Amino acid sequence: MKNLTFLSLILLILTSCEKENQLVVENTEMPLLSKVLFEGVPYYEYGYNNSNLLIEEKSKFRYTRHIYNDMNQLVNSDFYWDLSIASSSSSVIEAAINRKEWVNPDNTPKSITHSLEYNNNGQLIRKSFIRPSVSNSEYNEFTYENDRIIRQTMHWQGKISGYTDYIYDEKGNVKTETKYFVSSDGVTELLTTTEYEYDNMNNPFQSFKRLMTPGKYTNANNILKETYTIHFEVDQSVQKVQTTSNTYEYNNAGYPVRVNGYSEYIYR
DSSP: OHHHHHHHHHHHHHHHHHHHTOOOOOOTTSOOEEEEEETTEEEEEEEEOTTSOEEEEEESSEEEEEEEOTTSOEEEEEEEEOGGGGOSOHHHHHHHHTOOSOOOTTTSOOOEEEEEEEOTTSOEEEEEEEOTTOOOOEEEEEEEETTEEEEEEEEETTEEEEEEEEEEOTTSOEEEEEEEEEOTTSOEEEEEEEEEEEOSSOOGGGGGGGGOOTTTTTOSSOEEEEEEEEOSOOOTTSOSEEEEEOOEEEOTTSOEEEETTTEEEEEO
16 A cells, blocks of 8 residues: 555656646747748758757858757857858858858857846846857846837946847837947947838748847748948948848748748748
C-alpha cells in the first residue's frame, strides 16, 4: 500500500512537470516563410523549431541563430557576419561577392550577441549587445504604451546615446519612426523620420514577432510606401527626403508571393 501511494505521488509530480513544460505552438494560422528568392536565386532561408519560432536566418553574408526560453521568449540572438563585404579594398569585396559557401558558425567567427530581458508581464525591457573581446556597456531599454513599444532608448558606456520613438496606426502598424541622437553633454538632436503607408493584406513576417523589433516583424500589413527624411546637414548629392514604393502579388490567403516583380516568397 505504501509503495502504491509512493508511485502515485511520483506519477503526479511527473504529470505536473509535463504540463508545465508542455510545448506551446505559435503561428498556427499563417504560412511560414521558407525562402526569399531574388530573380529566382535563393537569397534568404529560414528555419523554425517545433513551436514555429524562427531559429535560423541564413544568407550569403550573414547567419543568425535565435534561442528561446520555455515561455517562447527570445533570450539570445547570435550574429555571424562576413565583414569583408564592407572592406575598403575592392579585391576583398569582390572575393566576398564571389564566395560560394554561405556564412555559417563553422566558417565565420561570431560578430555579436543580443541578450534580452523581460519584466513579469512578459514585456521586453532590455536588450544588451555583447561583442567578442570587447568590454563595454551597450544596451537598449524599452518603454510601453497599450502593450506596444513606443520608445527604444540606446545606452553607451552608462549614458543615453539616442532613442527611437514609434507611433502606430489603428491596426498596429508602425506609422512613424523617429530617431534622435543624444550627445555626451545631454543635447538631443533630431536625426531622421520615417513614415509608412500600408496595404490591407497579411504580413508574413509577423511569424518573426518574437524578435520584438517594432515595424517589419510586428506590422499587420505590408509596406506600400516609405518616406525617409534626414533632418541633419548632409552632402548636397544626398536627397534629404527619400521615397521607396513597393508592389505585391498575393496568394489566395492574402499573403505576398512576389514583391516589386523580382523578389519571391516561398512558404512551407
